[in-house]
Every structure is written in structure tokens, then in C-alpha cells.
Amino acid sequence: MTTTVRPLPLLSSVAAAALFLILPSAPAHAGTVKGVVHLGDEAASTRLYQGYWRLENGNVPVQSSGGAKAETVVVLEISKDTHAPAARTVTVEIGGLDARPRLLMLGPGSVLELKNTGKVTHEFSTPDNPTFMPVERLMPGGLRRQKFTAPGGYLIRCAEYPHIAISAIVVNSQYFGTLDEKGNFTIPDVPDGKATLKVWTRGRWAHEEEIDTSKKEALSIKVSAPKGKETKDKDSAE
Amino acid sequence: MFLSKIWFILIALAAGLAVTVALVAPRPAVQKLSALEGQRLDRAQYAAEQMLKVDAHKWIDRVSKLGRDAIISESLDSATRGAGEINVIHKTVQDRFNALIPDLANSGIAALVAVDNKGRVIARVGDNDKEYGDYVTGAEMVADALRGYLSDDVWGMNGRLMRMAAAPVLSKGRDRIVGALYIGAETGDNFVERLKKNLDVDVALFLRGKAIATTAYPSALTPLPDLIAQHAQEIERVKRTPAIPFTAGNDELLAVAAPFAGQAGQQQAFYVLFGKRPANADLAALLKNTSSDDLKWGHFPWIPLAGGVFLAVVIGLLLIRNEGENPLRRMRADLKQLARGEIFKIQDLQYGGRFGGLARDINAAIEHYTHAPSAPSAMAGKDLNAILGDSAGGKAFDLPSPGSAFASPPPPSFPPPPPPSGFPPPPPAGFMPPPLAFSPPPPPPMFAPPPPFSASSIPTLDADVGPAGPEATRVVASTDDGDEDTHFKNIFDDFVATKRECGESLAGLTLDKFKDKLRGNKDALMSKHQCRTVRFAVYVKDGRAALKATPIRD
Numbered sequence: 001m002t003t004t005v006r007p008l009p010l011l012s013s014v015a016a017a018a019l020f021l022i023l024p025s026a027p028a029h030a031g032t033v034k035g036v037v038h039l040g041d042e043a044a045s046t047r048l049y050q051g052y053w054r055l056e057n058g059n060v061p062v063q064s065s066g067g068a069k070a071e072t073v074v075v076l077e078i079s080k081d082t083h084a085p086a087a088r089t090v091t092v093e094i095g096g097l098d099a100r101p102r103l104l105m106l107g108p109g110s111v112l113e114l115k116n117t118g119k120v121t122h123e124f125s126t127p128d129n130p131t132f133m134p135v136e137r138l139m140p141g142g143l144r145r146q147k148f149t150a151p152g153g154y155l156i157r158c159a160e161y162p163h164i165a166i167s168a169i170v171v172n173s174q175y176f177g178t179l180d181e182k183g184n185f186t187i188p189d190v191p192d193g194k195a196t197l198k199v200w201t202r203g204r205w206a207h208e209e210e211i212d213t214s215k216k217e218a219l220s221i222k223v224s225a226p227k228g229k230e231t232k233d234k235d236s237a238e
Numbered sequence: 239m240f241l242s243k244i245w246f247i248l249i250a251l252a253a254g255l256a257v258t259v260a261l262v263a264p265r266p267a268v269q270k271l272s273a274l275e276g277q278r279l280d281r282a283q284y285a286a287e288q289m290l291k292v293d294a295h296k297w298i299d300r301v302s303k304l305g306r307d308a309i310i311s312e313s314l315d316s317a318t319r320g321a322g323e324i325n326v327i328h329k330t331v332q333d334r335f336n337a338l339i340p341d342l343a344n345s346g347i348a349a350l351v352a353v354d355n356k357g358r359v360i361a362r363v364g365d366n367d368k369e370y371g372d373y374v375t376g377a378e379m380v381a382d383a384l385r386g387y388l389s390d391d392v393w394g395m396n397g398r399l400m401r402m403a404a405a406p407v408l409s410k411g412r413d414r415i416v417g418a419l420y421i422g423a424e425t426g427d428n429f430v431e432r433l434k435k436n437l438d439v440d441v442a443l444f445l446r447g448k449a450i451a452t453t454a455y456p457s458a459l460t461p462l463p464d465l466i467a468q469h470a471q472e473i474e475r476v477k478r479t480p481a482i483p484f485t486a487g488n489d490e491l492l493a494v495a496a497p498f499a500g501q502a503g504q505q506q507a508f509y510v511l512f513g514k515r516p517a518n519a520d521l522a523a524l525l526k527n528t529s530s531d532d533l534k535w536g537h538f539p540w541i542p543l544a545g546g547v548f549l550a551v552v553i554g555l556l557l558i559r560n561e562g563e564n565p566l567r568r569m570r571a572d573l574k575q576l577a578r579g580e581i582f583k584i585q586d587l588q589y590g591g592r593f594g595g596l597a598r599d600i601n602a603a604i605e606h607y608t609h610a611p612s613a614p615s616a617m618a619g620k621d622l623n624a625i626l627g628d629s630a631g632g633k634a635f636d637l638p639s640p641g642s643a644f645a646s647p648p649p650p651s652f653p654p655p656p657p658p659s660g661f662p663p664p665p666p667a668g669f670m671p672p673p674l675a676f677s678p679p680p681p682p683p684m685f686a687p688p689p690p691f692s693a694s695s696i697p698t699l700d701a702d703v704g705p706a707g708p709e710a711t712r713v714v715a716s717t718d719d720g721d722e723d724t725h726f727k728n729i730f731d732d733f734v735a736t737k738r739e740c741g742e743s744l745a746g747l748t749l750d751k752f753k754d755k756l757r758g759n760k761d762a763l764m765s766k767h768q769c770r771t772v773r774f775a776v777y778v779k780d781g782r783a784a785l786k787a788t789p790i791r792d
Contacts, residue, residue: 014243047378049501051390061411062386098376162504
């Protein structure tokens with residue numbers, strides 16, 4: 001994590017006071033929280049559900065891309081100086097036995113639209129909380145709306161095709177970040193202080209820890225994926 | 239009776255122990271059998287898992303082999319490149335599929351699908367074979383195939399379970415992936431029958447909480463999904479449940495469930511192997527499962543059992559005879575002797591236990607009725623029933639009670655006799671007092687030697703029979719001191735008169751017979767007790783005439 005201190009320019013005190021008045025909402029000290037999330041070997045697979053065999057063809061190199069990193073997000077829960085993302089309506093297209101996008105960051109009050117553009121019927125629900133979003137058939141061409149008001153992580157899964165799973169993360173702050181191909185994340189403009197860092201990957205909160213955002217250390221978070229134990233260590237290198 | 243009681247207690251304990259052993263002993267065997275059945279199911283589950291694995295590889299090989307077909311490869315290459323009409327390509331691929339697999343159903347294939355390298359369906363045979371042009375890239379197995387992987391999966395769709403296998407289709411030069419094929423084998427009735435045949439256990443398949451195929455109990459497997467759900471942790475850890483007992487109809491079963499691999503595992507897709515649980519070990523189950531063969535000579539220890547029972551019965555009977563019947567018999571003989579006057583009392587020391595107590599009670603009763611507190615004569619008050627018998631002069635000869643008119647007066651040191659209204663009760667029914675003509679027994683400590691009798695000691699009627707109540711006895715004593723005949727005549731007259739007063743019949747009662755009887759008993763008493771004479775008296779007791787005899791020594 002790196003905290004960048006922005007020193008006040010050595011202007012006249014009047015100019016400084018004027019600048020302070022112009023930017024009333026900016027935190028006095030803010031920095032960037034960044035690090036890397038190490039997911040387990042299984043998370044490198046593009047498949048959520050494995051069969052008995054997975055063999056390379058022996059002629060053409062296999063292409064690996066995606067995997068759990070594409071479905072992982074790091075969220076900071078901070079009690080001060082936060083602004084929830086604005087409520088919005090997001091449409092997820094269900095077609096080709098797939099859902100796009102699969103990971104959504106929403107503000108409270110947002111509405112999720114599930115639009116079936118494929119040729120098969122789906123049955124979406126939130127299996128972990130069936131009362132929130134019960135199983136409902138979504139016919140080809142059909143649309144289903146769901147409003148999210150409470151912050152938290154929601155996994156929406158198709159009962160007929162369980163690999164179609166949509167992660168809707170409702171946050172009440174703007175401090176979150178996704179992973180790049182190497183698992184790195186960056187969350188800018190984080191105010192100094194205590195915060196709770198949570199990692200959501202493949203439909204669950206896989207890691208949670210308390211951090212001090214004022215420390216200039218890069219976080220190295222190990223998450224054994226997707227249903228094992230997780231460990232973490234600190235990497236002093238920035 | 240002590241040993242008899244102990245014996246019966248031992249028999250009861252032995253019987254209880256035998257029943258306990260009979261009920262408890264099968265339990266370890268049942269538990270062992272249950273464990274063995276569970277192990278058998280575990281082994282069957284392992285074998286089933288291997289079969290599924292081998293099957294999956296077989297399907298991968300098969301679809302991979304189909305993907306190496308030149309026509310299919312070229313067609314998909316064309317579709318990927320956008321060369322040619324999609325309808326024509328579809329027709330070409332579909333015809334090729336039909337040519338390669340003419341009998342799709344018998345091959346166990348439910349669907350065979352070819353996609354180009356974008357995941358667009360080019361052709362299908364089997365399910366939905368008229369549809370093409372849709373995309374299935376989102377299916378992980380298909381996406382894997384398009385990346386270059388050969389893999390398998392299990393899908394649960396529309397209430398059906400499908401074992402899937404996919405393989406990439408390479409270009410003719412085998413340098414590019416031009417598409418993929420995937421195949422679906424329906425996993426239903428044929429599959430469970432094949433598993434049953436190979437594993438020798440019943441098999442059921444569950445998908446999303448419903449049984450979709452089973453080899454037995456099609457309508458009785460409803461509780462299984464909930465039971466399986468209770469073992470989610472074991473399933474997560476070891477990919478199968480322990481042996482789960484459950485009831486299907488009238489049968490007690492054991493089941494081992496394991497999830498299917500692939501995404502069907504997320505859809506509560508399980509294969510369940512189950513077999514009959516060993517019968518319960520309770521009494522009803524034991525009897526229910528007992529056959530006639532179990533009771534044949536060779537299988538059941540009839541001889542030892544019968545010998546044991548016979549021995550127990552014999553020992554019990556011997557103990558009863560020794561401790562119950564023999565003392566009773568001896569006591570009865572003693573009582574008869576007592577009644578005949580051959581003995582004075584029962585030798586209670588010869589009896590043990592309650593019989594000894596009974597003998598002492600009898601002796602105490604005899605003492606009570608024959609020995610007044612005033613140390614009456616052993617002869618005083620003896621009942622003449624034993625002397626004369628019922629036929630001598632009719633009946634109603636009775637024991638005089640201590641303190642009655644014919645009992646010796648108490649010595650001055652003794653308390654006064656009970657008031658006239660308090661005559662002691664008659665002896666118990668059936669109890670025959672000892673006759674006067676008994677041989678004198680050795681004087682027990684409790685029996686003081688009777689004092690000498692005196693004629694003057696005979697109380698007068700008026701002295702002893704006062705204002706009696708309804709139960710009082712009126713005594714008509716003869717005080718005649720004349721010769722024997724006169725005395726007997728007087729007694730006879732009194733007796734007849736008394737019987738008349740009492741309203742009794744005089745049939746068969748003659749003076750001669752009466753005299754003969756009195757004379758014989760008088761002689762017997764005199765010789766026995768060395769007394770000078772015997773005086774008789776008539777009295778009324780309980781409304782009937784009765785006689786009393788009193789030896790006179792001086």
C-alpha cells in the first residue's frame with residue numbers, strides 16, 4: 001500500500017485558504033491502496049466445475065485466459081469520507097450459455113436486469129438467500145429485474161446451467177478495485193485510517209482483514225481458491 | 239423353602255440372562271453386518287466412480303476420434319472462416335454424423351453437436367437436431383475445447399442428466415482449432431441398470447432433489463435427498479456420504495451417495511448405491527426372521543436345552559419335595575398322631591423354616607387350649623369327641639375351654655378365671671384335640687405337670703355357668719357319686735334331656751351303646767392316668783349337647 005501525501009504548496013496563506021475552501025470534500029490525507037491477490041492454482045482455471053478429465057490436445061497449444069481473476073474484486077469498507085456509487089440500472093445479457101458481464105459493482109438502490117438473449121430457458125436465483133431472489137424461469141427473450149438496496153455480495157446463479165453465475169457487489173463506498181491479469185489491484189484516493197479489506201472471488205467473500213491505509217506497504221493477499229483455506233502475508237516491496 | 243426360593247430366583251436370573259443374551263448377542267453381529275454392508279457399498283461407490291471416470295475417458299476418446307474426421311474438420315474450418323453457406327455446412331456435418339453413427343440411440347448418445355471456433359452450433363444430431371446457429375461458448379466444457387482441451391462434464395438439463403465430453407477439432411494441417419465437438423450421453427435407466435449389473439447393488443440417480451432413475455423402490459426414495467443434504471460436509475471432504483440408513487417401504491436400507499463431477503454437482507446430482515440393511519436384532523425381528531430350518535435338530539441344540547430344562551425342573555421339584563411336601567407330610571402325620579393322642583405335641587425341632595414356626599404355633603395353640611393359666615390337668619377339659627366319637631351317643635362332644643366348668647380351678651397364685659361371659663372360644667374347625675388316651679409325651683418346658691385332681695374341684699353348674707350370653711355354655715354336671723351304672727344312666731338321662739332341650743335328634747342313641755362307650759373310655763383313661771375313676775358331665779355348648787370327662791384321682 002502506498003500513501004501519497006500531497007503537501008500544500010507554499011503559496012500565500014490566502015491562496016491556500018482559498019484552495020481549501022474550493023475543495024471542501026477532499027480528504028486531508030489520502031493515498032492509494034494496492035497489492036496483489038494470489039489465488040490458488042484452481043483459480044487459474046477458466047472452469048468453475050471440473051469433470052473427470054481435462055487433457056491437452058497435443059497438437060495446438062492451449063489458450064488460457066480469464067479464470068477467477070476476472071471474477072475477483074477487492075473492496076475496502078471505510079466508515080468515513082465515503083460516497084456510495086450512484087444507483088443505476090445494469091443489464092446483463094444471458095446468451096450463448098453465458099452471462100455478460102459476470103461481475104457487477106453496484107450502489108445501493110441499483111437495479112439489475114437479466115435479459116435472456118439465448119435460445120434456452122434459465123432459472124435464476126440467489127441460492128444463498130432464496131427469499132431475496134427466488135428461482136424464476138427466464139424464458140428466451142425474457143427480462144427479469146432485481147433491485148439491490150442493502151450493501152453486500154450477491155451471487156445470482158442459473159439452476160439449469162450453474163456455470164452461469166453473476167456476482168453483484170453492492171457497496172456503499174467508492175473504494176474497490178478489480179484484478180488485472182497478474183492479480184494486482186489498485187484503489188486510489190483512500191483516506192488514511194482503519195479499513196476492512198475484503199476479497200470477493202467466484203461468488204463468495206474469500207478473504208477479509210483489517211488494514212491501516214496510512215501504511216505504505218503493498219498488500220499481498222493469498223486466497224486459496226475457491227473453497228479452501230486462505231492465508232496472507234505482507235510484502236514489503238512496493 | 240429357602241433352597242427352593244433360591245433355586246427359583248436362580249432360574250429366573252438364568253432365564254433373564256438367557257433372554258438378555260438372546261437379544262443382545264445378535265446386535266454385534268448385526269452391527270458387523272451393517273458395517274460390512276456399508277463397506278460393500280463403499281467399495282461399490284469406488285468402483286462406480288472408476289466406471290464413471292473410464293466412461294468419461296471413453297466418451298472423450300470417441301468425440302475426439304469423430305473430430306479427426308476430415309469432412310467434419312473441413313466443414314468446421316469453412317464455417318469458422320465464413321466460407322460457404324452455413325446451411326450447406328450444417329447439412330454436410332449432420333449427414334456425416336449420421337454416417338459415422340448410424341444408430342445413435344443404441345450407441346448411448348443423446349446428442350452430438352459440432353461448433354465452429356466461435357462456439358456457434360453448426361450441426362446437431364439427437365436432441366434438437368433441427369436447430370443450429372446458436373452459440374454455446376459459455377458452456378465451460380465447450381470453451382475449454384475451443385481453447386484446446388479435451389474434457390468432460392456432467393450436465394443436468396430439463397430434468398435429465400447428461401454425461402458430456404468435448405474435444406477440439408483441428409484444421410487439416412492440425413495447426414489450428416477450427417471448432418469443437420461435444421457429445422452427450424444420457425445418464426438414466428440404462429446407466430443405472432448397467433451399474434447394478436456390474437456392482438451388484440441397487441442404484442438411483444438424483445437431480446435437483448428428484449430421483450430420475452432407479453433400479454428399485456422408485457416411489458420410496460423421497461427422503462434420500464434430505465438425508466444426503468445432511469452429509470454435505472462429508473461430501474465436500476471425501477466426495478461421498480457415509481452409509482446412510484433409511485427405510486423404503488418395508489425394507490431397511492443402507493445408502494452411499496456421491497456427487498457427479500462437473501457442474502451437475504452444483505445441481506444436487508448424486509448417484510446413490512443402496513442395499514438392504516441387516517435385519518434388526520429386536521425380538522420381533524428375530525422371530526420374524528426365524529425359519530423352520532433354524533429349529534431343526536442339526537441347527538438347534540434341542541438336547542442340551544431339553545436336558546437343561548429337565549434338570550432345572552427336577553431340581554426344583556426335589557427342592558419343593560424336600561422343603562415343602564415332605565415337611566407337610568410329616569406334619570400331617572404328626573397332626574394325625576396328635577389327633578389320635580399318640581403324641582402330646584409336635585416335635586417342632588424336627589421342622590425348619592416356616593414349618594417349624596407352624597409346628598410351634600400349633601403347639602402353642604394346643605397348650606393354650608389344654609393348659610389353662612392355672613396349670614390345669616392334662617386330662618381336664620379333654621374333648622370326648624376323640625374319646626367317644628360321633629357315633630357314641632350322637633355328636634356334639636366338645637373341648638372344654640380353660641376356665642370352663644370342667645377345668646380345674648386356678649391356684650390362688652393365678653389370676654382369677656375369666657368371667658362367665660367370657661368363655662374362651664372353641665378350638666378351630668377341623669382341629670381335633672388330643673384324646674385323653676394318649677401316651678404322655680416328654681413334658682416340654684412350657685407344660686407344667688398338671689396338679690392332682692380332686693372331686694371337690696368339680697365345679698357346680700351354678701358356680702360356672704352364670705348369666706351367660708347367647709354363646710354361653712350351659713353345663714349339666716352329674717354329681718352323683720354312686721355306682722358306675724347309675725352314673726352312666728344319669729349322664730345318659732342328662733344327655734338325652736339336654737339333646738331334647740337343644741332340639742337334637744336322638745336317633746341311634748341307646749343307653750347300652752352309650753354306657754359301653756363311656757365304660758371303654760373310662761377304662762382307658764383310668765389306666766392311662768392311674769386315676770381312681772372318671773366322672774362325666776353333660777353340658778350345652780353352642781346350643782348342642784356335649785360331654786366332658788374329668789379324671790378323679792382321690
